[in-house]
Every structure is written in C-alpha cells, then in structure tokens.
Amino acid sequence: MDGTADVDAARQCVRTPAGIASGATQALLCLARRLADVLFSMLRDGTFYEPQPSAAVS
Structure with missing residues (x-):
C-alpha cells in the first residue's frame, strides 16, 4: 500500500461534495x-x- 495514495484518498474524502454534505463527523x-x-x-x-x-x- 502506497502512503501517497492514502494521503490523496484522505484529501479527496474531505474535498468531495458528498464528504461536505454528510458533515464533519463523517469526514473525520x-x-x-x-x-x-x-x-x-x-x-x-x-x-x-x-x-x-x-x-x-516555482
């Protein structure tokens, strides 16, 4: 499992409209x-x- 992919997936989880709509608890x-x-x-x-x-x- 690549650590970079995990970080990217976590960032996407927070940035997606579904993550925002479901609330801060779901994102956490x-x-x-x-x-x-x-x-x-x-x-x-x-x-x-x-x-x-x-x-x-640059």
Whole structure:
C-alpha cells in the first residue's frame, strides 16, 4: 500500500461534495479509517514511515 495514495484518498474524502454534505463527523471518521489502514499496513509489513521530499514549486 502506497502512503501517497492514502494521503490523496484522505484529501479527496474531505474535498468531495458528498464528504461536505454528510458533515464533519463523517469526514473525520473517513480520515480515521484511512489512518488505521496505514498504521495496520505498517505494522503488518514491519516498515517505518519515510517521508519523501516534495518537489519544489516555482
């Protein structure tokens, strides 16, 4: 599971009109589920979080 994909999916969950219409509680639960998925994957695979440097925006 790619960490970047998880972050993108979490951002999309918050930005979509359905996420806004269903309320802040639903958006928070969506983010919590994504975080739990990432943590579970890291524990299962025995990996650590390694941040990737972002590209400089000019």
